[in-house]
Amino acid sequence: MSETVIKLSKVTKRYNIYRKNIQRITGILFGKEPTEVKQALTDVTLRIEKGERVAVFGKMDDGRTTLLSIIAGIYYPTNGKVQVKGKINAMMVSKIGLVDEFTCRENIYMKANVVGIPKKEISQYEDEIIQFAEMEDYADLPLKRAPKGTATLLALAVHLKAKADILIADEVSGGGGNRRKEKCENKIAEYLKENEDMTAVMVSTRPAFARKVCTRGIVLQEGRIIYDGDIKSAVMVLRGENLVEEPAETEGSEENGDIEEENV
Amino acid sequence: MRTLIKLIKENITHRDQMWTLAKSIQKVKFKGSDAGFLWAILKPTMYICVFYFAITIGFKSSKSIDGLICPYFIWLTIGMVAFFYMRDMILNGASCFRKNANYVSKAKYPVGTLPISVSLSYLLIHFVMLGLGFVICFLFGVAPSIYWIQIPFYTLLMFIMACFWSIGTGLISVMYKDFYNFLQLVNQAVFWLSAILFDLHRLSPSAQKVFLFNPISYIVEGYRNAVCRHIWFFEEPLKFGCFMIVLVVMAAVAILMYKKLIKRIPDVL
Numbered sequence: 001m002s003e004t005v006i007k008l009s010k011v012t013k014r015y016n017i018y019r020k021n022i023q024r025i026t027g028i029l030f031g032k033e034p035t036e037v038k039q040a041l042t043d044v045t046l047r048i049e050k051g052e053r054v055a056v057f058g059k060m061d062d063g064r065t066t067l068l069s070i071i072a073g074i075y076y077p078t079n080g081k082v083q084v085k086g087k088i089n090a091m092m093v094s095k096i097g098l099v100d101e102f103t104c105r106e107n108i109y110m111k112a113n114v115v116g117i118p119k120k121e122i123s124q125y126e127d128e129i130i131q132f133a134e135m136e137d138y139a140d141l142p143l144k145r146a147p148k149g150t151a152t153l154l155a156l157a158v159h160l161k162a163k164a165d166i167l168i169a170d171e172v173s174g175g176g177g178n179r180r181k182e183k184c185e186n187k188i189a190e191y192l193k194e195n196e197d198m199t200a201v202m203v204s205t206r207p208a209f210a211r212k213v214c215t216r217g218i219v220l221q222e223g224r225i226i227y228d229g230d231i232k233s234a235v236m237v238l239r240g241e242n243l244v245e246e247p248a249e250t251e252g253s254e255e256n257g258d259i260e261e262e263n264v
Numbered sequence: 265m266r267t268l269i270k271l272i273k274e275n276i277t278h279r280d281q282m283w284t285l286a287k288s289i290q291k292v293k294f295k296g297s298d299a300g301f302l303w304a305i306l307k308p309t310m311y312i313c314v315f316y317f318a319i320t321i322g323f324k325s326s327k328s329i330d331g332l333i334c335p336y337f338i339w340l341t342i343g344m345v346a347f348f349y350m351r352d353m354i355l356n357g358a359s360c361f362r363k364n365a366n367y368v369s370k371a372k373y374p375v376g377t378l379p380i381s382v383s384l385s386y387l388l389i390h391f392v393m394l395g396l397g398f399v400i401c402f403l404f405g406v407a408p409s410i411y412w413i414q415i416p417f418y419t420l421l422m423f424i425m426a427c428f429w430s431i432g433t434g435l436i437s438v439m440y441k442d443f444y445n446f447l448q449l450v451n452q453a454v455f456w457l458s459a460i461l462f463d464l465h466r467l468s469p470s471a472q473k474v475f476l477f478n479p480i481s482y483i484v485e486g487y488r489n490a491v492c493r494h495i496w497f498f499e500e501p502l503k504f505g506c507f508m509i510v511l512v513v514m515a516a517v518a519i520l521m522y523k524k525l526i527k528r529i530p531d532v533l
Contacts (some may be wrong), residue, residue: 090372
């Protein structure tokens with residue numbers, strides 16, 4: 001019998017915008033009305049079962065990151081209820097915790113600290129991470145001296161060493177060129193294959209990748225779920241809405257246009 | 265009370281993350297410079313020396329401190345060592361969430377540990393400065409005494425105060441940026457309003473009453489009483505009581521702010 005691990009009931013998220021700082025603090029403390037309200041999510045109801053792999057699609061400003069952040073427990077909903085069962089590994093922005101002046105090796109530990117992996121534990125994987133992040137020649141040089149994209153690979157490699165039940169990933173293959181993006185995607189795909197019980201919710205602007213690892217797709221539009229079903233149909237809805245174009249799934253796809261750049 | 269317990273639990277559960285971040289805050293500051301951590305000590309040391317020369321040679325006023333059992337320079341140094349920590353914490357504590365905005369709004373990080381990490385990171389410098397202060401004591405022939413055991417007690421009070429200060433002002437600074445600018449302004453005045461350079465005992469009784477509610481003065485005096493005057497904290501119950509009132513009020517405000525604002529700050533940062 002399936003077990004629900006993520007349950008969102010009528011979740012709404014509003015960002016209150018205040019013209020002046022003093023209005024914000026009086027607004028919060030004494031309930032004063034904001035100057036403007038930005039509705040990020042509206043009545044989102046969602047159930048995700050254990051082991052499900054869900055891709056979240058949509059345009060920029062449709063609430064994809066907000067939805068993931070709320071599931072991860074980073075943001076709090078304005079209304080509605082969020083129930084999450086299990087430990088979360090949230091990969092939202094790869095650079096968080098990394099310090100340009102620190103060596104790549106030191107940054108492994110910095111990132112591990114953000115993710116919550118003890119020093120002793122991550123030290124076992126140091127060589128593996130260095131190899132994956134292609135920083136053998138830069139391991140003891142400051143991160144700022146390493147090639148572009150190293151930080152993304154390093155962050156991903158560290159994140160995937162965390163013990164968790166739910167993986168939340170927001171466009172983790174963001175930095176670097178197409179080769180690195182594919183490397184990140186393959187790594188995630190391999191990781192999810194190894195951890196069959198793990199639930200995953202991810203935002204990807206590359207539907208080809210989403211279709212490879214996810215079985216279910218959710219399409220968001222202006223903060224509302226307009227489609228929730230199998231991944232193939234979700235991609236079709238996405239195409240129908242002309243939100244994201246999918247790159248050709250050929251070996252030469254690296255050379256094709258970068259979809260992520262069109263959407264972000 | 266429930267919020268306070270929750271906050272304490274969060275810090276205990278994530279103590280490794282809290283401690284690693286505390287160390288890295290100082291490491292980041294001095295990374296890339298050859299003298300590194302030494303700068304953290306050189307700057308306040310220079311400060312003490314400048315004031316010593318200005319006061320003893322310039323104003324020739326060192327004889328005005330009553331009841332000292334050590335040289336004036338020790339009195340000045342010990343007080344300033346305590347003050348430097350609190351001065352650092354006024355602004356750095358208030359920016360604990362703002363400076364670590366990514367940890368708050370873009371990562372699943374135990375946000376409640378941030379104020380404690382910042383308070384702890386500056387405590388590391390304080391310990392080095394305190395060590396230096398003790399070395400100066402030995403060089404001036406001031407031997408350790410039983411009264412010195414009060415120093416960890418005052419350090420603990422100072423650290424607790426810094427934590428609550430960081431929680432409260434850190435949250436207000438996120439919501440209201442002008443508050444941080446106001447603190448920058450106040451920070452300049454705190455030095456002169458906290459009896460760091462002059463002896464509190466020489467003030468009129470009514471002026472002394474005002475200082476009863478200045479927690480910075482209490483801690484600075486406490487350090488000095490332990491090393492330079494050999495007075496126990498329980499010998500001055502009124503001062504201790506007033507400090508505790510200020511600390512409890514500060515804690516209550518900080519916890520109230522935490523309860524009201526912690527869920528809102530990711531939206532703002």
